[in-house]
Amino acid sequence: MAPATYQLSDLTSFIRRVFALNLPEPVWVAAELAQVNISRGHCWLTLVQKEAESDAIKAQLEAVVWANKLRELQGIHGLKMTKGLLQQGMSVRLRVSTSFHERFGLRLVVEDIDPTHTIGALERRRQQTLESLAADNLMNRNAELPLPVVPQRLAVISSDTAAGLADFREQLEGNPYGYRFQLRLFGAAMQGAQTSPEIISRLREIRRNWPDAFDAVVIVRGGGGRTDLAAFDDEALCRAVAEFPLPVLLGIGHETDETVLDRVAHKSLKTPTATAVFLVERLMQAEVRLLQLGRGVLSVGTHQLSAATQELNRQASAVRQAAGQSLLHEHHRLDRLAGELNQLPGRILSTANDQLSHYEQLLAALRPETTLARGYALVSQEGRLITNPDDLVEGEVDVRLKEGRVKLKMQGRGLPPPTE
Template identity: 40%
Template structure:
């Protein structure tokens, strides 16, 4: 029985593979892990079937090939080197006696990855519609004045600086309170970081008027995170409006569809906010002008009414004064005549009373045959005042007589 050393076996495998795989092949797979070491990218690639890994291998993009592809693909290359992305690359099959099987990457097919991303994009849109989340954020209330802003972006992003500078340079004197929630906006960490920051914003949403999601543009692959279903769910469920300015002129991400308002660039978002605030200010100025004009109209109307009332009061007062003056003149003319009549009537009444008093006087009564009886100086008007033996005095018109009571009879 022939025995081989491990090296001999692996060396034999290397020669067999070199003979049977002499050229590069296009391979479809998913990047499960991406590591950078000394300028080289080491990749774990897998193929899944029914969410189960059915094939797995290792691949490497050497630094020299990376630089060549970087010139060819630009920023798309880094967008392709993301964990979880489905890619199609051109690779040579290499087997090393010590390190085993590796796929040496020479090129990428960006169209394939874009196609897969578009499939995921359409699936995300379908699910968002099914969950009634596509328009949910649009139903939030955006205040007429937006000043307290939560900004979700990378601190070093050029778009963030453009946004802040554009707001600060406004000529209207508006002030803004922008709080940065820093996050990666592309790459493998972007989705999780953005979801974490959305959670923080949601927990203190009462402090903000709106959320602004911005970045400084990029290719379709660069912007693939903004098609993430989970990220779009997070934005849709925020209780405050979200404004996006992701920096693309043609393509529209799923996040743009979900947001309260989608704009092309960070500067456009700043312009939208400034214009909204200016519109409110103009409405208030116009309202103030309308109130002023209305007040002036009311004051003018009331002034005319007061003038009319004044003239009426003045005319009525003059009429009343003339009427009272005539009455006073009449009274002045009548007082002497009325006084004489009154005094004459009073004189007649006094003379009549004087005659009555004379006729009713005791002297006249005595002359007419009446007498006045007194007992101890007190007039006697009742038999009850007298008793037998009392001495009484009777006054007549020409004298008086004294008598003694013998008996009394009722």
């Protein structure tokens, strides 16, 4: 007997009745949101369950939150909380009913959301990330980097449409001190599943292409609930910030909740505005320190100038006194030399007279007449004084005595004959 053949509509009607009979009441289901899309006010979800070891998808179903139910849930749990829960990558616990449509197939219809499940899962992941970073000594690595005294060249990572970015810019550009900041925006998602990979990509871009162009990196976004900040607990993002070679300042718009990224950044501020205020105040503090140093330099310079002036005056007085004493001494010396100079010609003349008298006496003693008076004679021959008998030659010899002259005739080598 041939097996029965059913029309497709008959089979789908049968399946719909099976689901209606076996799942008459909504049930709670835990899953991960693989995709989230909003269309015409409805929220379309892809729910998955992954293998713990490999992240391979073990089960998958489509679900929907109808627009009227979405508004109801937003009224119950809050708009921000609901939007934060219904994000790609979130672990959720949903109260669902089954809906099987003959044309569109099986779909789960979301009736309620359990925020505590998602927040609990986020907290567990947060603690795991903290433990992993602490084990690798990354919690304080970025905080230990020196932040420049005047950080003015800033790489800003944010969504170009974020309200927080506008607040940040306005606060910096309108600061009352006239400080100038150089901002370069690196656009990235600030909410949802793409937040972590896009921020990591921007950090890599800055590190690769502009390693020395910036003083610091600033990550800012607008406000949000706890689930909106889930991306900032991502371990890969936190590691990228912790290991970044520049100080990373964080202003992601939360007042009470603290993300892991807050813990590893160089400095975390509550809001983008607070981040801008911090930067402006840092420059103001640097200016105050500079002015204090200037006043200190002026004070020290004035003191040293005063001391140097006093020393110069003292030395000038000493020079004037020494010059006066030297001039007085020189005046006395000149007076003494003038007196000596006045006496000098007389002494020179007296000395010269004494020398002259001495020379006259010596001359008188050495005159031939004086010698002749003592009985000596001067013997000369042919105009030459004879001092050695061997010098005599034949001929006339002149002998000079005190009282006259005697002419002698020299013959041979004997005594000359006497002459009158």
